[in-house]
Each structure stands twice: as C-alpha cells, then as structure tokens.
Amino acid sequence: MRGLLLQVLPLDETRRLENHVVLAFLAYAAVKPSIASGLRQLAAETRTFIADQLRAAGPADGVDPERAAAGLLALVDGLGLQLLSLQYAEDDAVAALDAQLALLFGGRQD
Numbered sequence: 001m002r003g004l005l006l007q008v009l010p011l012d013e014t015r016r017l018e019n020h021v022v023l024a025f026l027a028y029a030a031v032k033p034s035i036a037s038g039l040r041q042l043a044a045e046t047r048t049f050i051a052d053q054l055r056a057a058g059p060a061d062g063v064d065p066e067r068a069a070a071g072l073l074a075l076v077d078g079l080g081l082q083l084l085s086l087q088y089a090e091d092d093a094v095a096a097l098d099a100q101l102a103l104l105f106g107g108r109q110d
Contacts, residue, residue, distance in 0.1 A: 001053055002101055008076045009097070010083050011090055019080050047073060060106035068104050075100055 010016040029035040050069035059065060079096060082088035 001050075001057055002097070004050075004053070005072060005076050005097060005101075006094065008080065009090075009093060010080055011094075016084065019084055023081070023084065043073075054104065057105065059104050063104050072100065072104075 007015070010019040025035075026039075029039050047066065047069045050072060051065040054063070054065040054068055059068060075097065079088065079093040083090065083093055
C-alpha cells in the first residue's frame with residue numbers, strides 16, 4: 001500500500017512533471033463537465049481498488065476501507081499539491097503518509 005501511494009507523490013523529476021500535467025488536466029476538467037464525468041468514474045475505480053487493497057492487508061479494527069481509501073487518496077492529492085508548490089518538504093510528506101498508514105494499520109507498516 002505504501003509503495004503504491006508513494007508512486008503518486010511528486011518525489012522525483014518524472015513524477016513532478018506527471019503531477020503538473022495532472023493538475024492542469026484537473027483544472028481543465030473543472031470547467032468541462034464532460035471530462036469531469038469520466039474522471040469521476042476513474043476516481044471511483046481507484047477508491048475501490050485502494051479499499052480492496054486495504055481490506056486484503058487487514059486494517060485496524062474499526063477502519064472502514066472505503067472511507068480510509070478516500071482519505072488516503074485525498075491525503076496524497078493534498079501532499080502532492082503541497083510538494084509541487086514547494087510548501088512541504090519531501091521527507092515531511094512521506095512522514096505524513098506513514099503516520100496515516102500507521103493509524104489505519106494499528107501501528108504496522110504495511
């Protein structure tokens with residue numbers, strides 16, 4: 001799970017460029033409903049995939065995999081924006097992700 005989510009963060013030049021493209025596309029989709037509808041479907045599929053991965057990894061008691069998946073994706077999106085705008089250091093972003101994963105897995109580092 002951690003490895004997958006780290007791949008989304010702009011932690012190297014290639015991923016920074018990819019994230020810039022994604023950000024521009026999302027801004028465009030915000031004013032084009034036809035594009036936004038396709039993104040909603042992709043986002044739902046991504047949340048389902050992450051929720052399935054969480055379920056398979058065995059989250060801590062009381063963790064709802066669907067809500068946790070939405071939260072993880074929102075966290076990674078937010079951290080990505082903070083990294084792109086140079087408001088957050090890479091090490092701090094990774095530490096924030098690790099802290100959230102520790103909460104979801106009861107301290108285990110999955």
